[in-house]
Amino acid sequence: MTSANRILVVDDEPDVEALITQKFRREIRRNEMEFVFARDGQEALDMLETDTDVLMVLSDINMPKMDGLTLLTHLGDKYQNLKTVVVSAYGDMENIRTAMNRGAFDFVTKPIEFDDLEVTIRKTLEHLEKFKTLQREKAEAELARATLSRYFSPSVVESMALDSEQMKPGGERREATFLFTDLTGFTNLVESTEPDIIIRLLNDYIEGIAKIVFSNEGTVMKIIGDAVQVTFGAPVAQTDHAACSVNCALEIDRFAEDYRSDWNARGVALGTTRIGVNSGEAIIGNFGGESFFDYTAYGDAVNTAARLENANKTLGTRICVSESVVAKIGDFAGRPAGELLLAGKSQRLATFEPLSLEISSSKPMEAYRVAFAQLASGSPLARQSLAALVAELPNDPLTLFHLQRVLGGAVNAVVDLSVK
Structure with a gap:
């Protein structure tokens, strides 16, 4: 059952309570309105200390102990959400002007025309309802923004706030870059380490990665345990999404x-x-429907990024990016890692390890x-060149990996990862 709109009437005249109750008896019976009464401003303030359901105050101006104008000052200091209608003598424009300056919402004049009073009360209550709706929508928007801020960079959140259409259920095919970490x-570590340590370790780890992603205009799409899935170029388009992803990968590393x-x-x-990074087309959007928010991406380009993350185990690298990423970066700093045959793929995929500009331009690289x-x-000189390079890069896993392959009979840079 909907609660009645609770109105506090402040007036020292003894017949006011009976007149108000009689005039609004139907509204009271229908539980539309409920009236409580105080005889002066001080009594009204005392009542408001404990009665938190009052929505509106109807107050006379001339009263003993505390008049209506003084009451308005106190209400403005402590009860800003209340709306006050003042009752003043006809023609007393000075008091009416003072009341409005102190925050009164409206006024009625004496002698009171009860039909006019009813219209004023209903108008005030309608305003309060609209105000409450705006407050609720604002709170929901702030909660939504706070929630989005956990997944998207501040600039992306701002863009979505300006264009809410981007977050509606559904998706679209678009070009983007995908990063997996x-x-x-970690699973073995969880089994052998105290829970409080794991919680602190993982929270700070995820927080650190998320901050780096956001600083590079990326979107955190999923966090599953210690693994993080990130997208660059959605929901807000980025012309440099590939470059942002590589910079992000290096910072995360x-x-x-x-x-x-x-x-x-x-x-x-x-x-x-x-870390694995790949660029390509995917279907990206909110697939959670109206009741659940699941902004994610589907497609081969996404799956390839995940497989490149796993390819690091074989290559000995920590970051592996695809040729589609490198092709979009004119000044890519890094080195080739291998031509990978991935599961479900008939074509080889050229992959690279991004490096800092200083390391990339060094003589060993x-x-x-x-x-x-x-x-x-397929040159036979590769064996000698790799062996000589080990002396300069003795702790470089990628050089050692290819040297071992050559020593095992490999004659090219193709690495077969199609079978687990």
């Missing part, structure tokens, strides 16, 4: 390595973070690129 050995070293020093065997080109072309 995974923390090695630096953060994750520092984070791992910190926890290793505390005696917790935190593993490395592997230039030598690596020469050796890899020899390997890719």
Whole structure:
């Protein structure tokens, strides 16, 4: 049952309560309105201390102890959501003007015309209902914005706030770049480590990654345990989504390595973070329907990014990006990692390891690129070049990986990962 609109009437005249109750008897019976009464401003304030259901105040101006104008001042200080209608003598424009300046919503004059009073009360209550609706919508919008801020960068949230159509159920096919991360050995770590340590470790880890993603205009689509799925170029289009993704991957790698070293020093065997990145078309949108928000992406380009994350285990790298990513970056800094045959794919996929500009332009990396080109072309010189490079890069897993392949009889850069 809907509760009645509760109205506080403040007037020292003894017959006011009976007149009001008689005039609005139908509204009272229908539970539309409910009236409570005070004889002066101070009594009204005392009542409001405990009666939190009052929506509206109907107050006379001339009263003992505390007049209506003083009451208005107190109401403005403490009860801003209440709407007050004042009752003033006909022609007393000075008091009416003062009352309106102190926050009165409206006024009626004495002697009271009860039909006019009813119209004024209903108008005031309608205004209050609209005000409550706006407050509720504002609260819902703020909650939605807070929720979206957990997944999207601030600029994306702002864009969606301006265009809510982007978040409606449904999806569209569009070009984007997809990034997957995974923390090695985390399942085993959970089994052997105290829960409070795991919770603190994982919370700070995810928080660190999310901040990096947002700073690079990315969207966190899913967090499953320690794994994070990120998209660049949706829901807001980015012309440089591939470059943003690579920069993000490098920043995540630096953060994750520092984070791992910190926890290793505390005696917790935190593993490395592997990252896979791929660009391509996918169907992206909100697939949760009206009642559930699930902004995600589906398509081969997404699956490929996940497989590249896993390919790091074989290559010995921590970041593996596809040729489709590199093709969109004119000044890509990095080196070729291998031509991968992935499960369900008939064509080889050229992959790369992004590097800082300083490392990428170093002489050892230039030598690596020469050796890899020899390997890719089937040149017998690849074996000697890779062996010589090990002396310069003794702790480089990717160089060691290809040297071992060559020593095992490989004659190209094709790495078959089609069978698990």
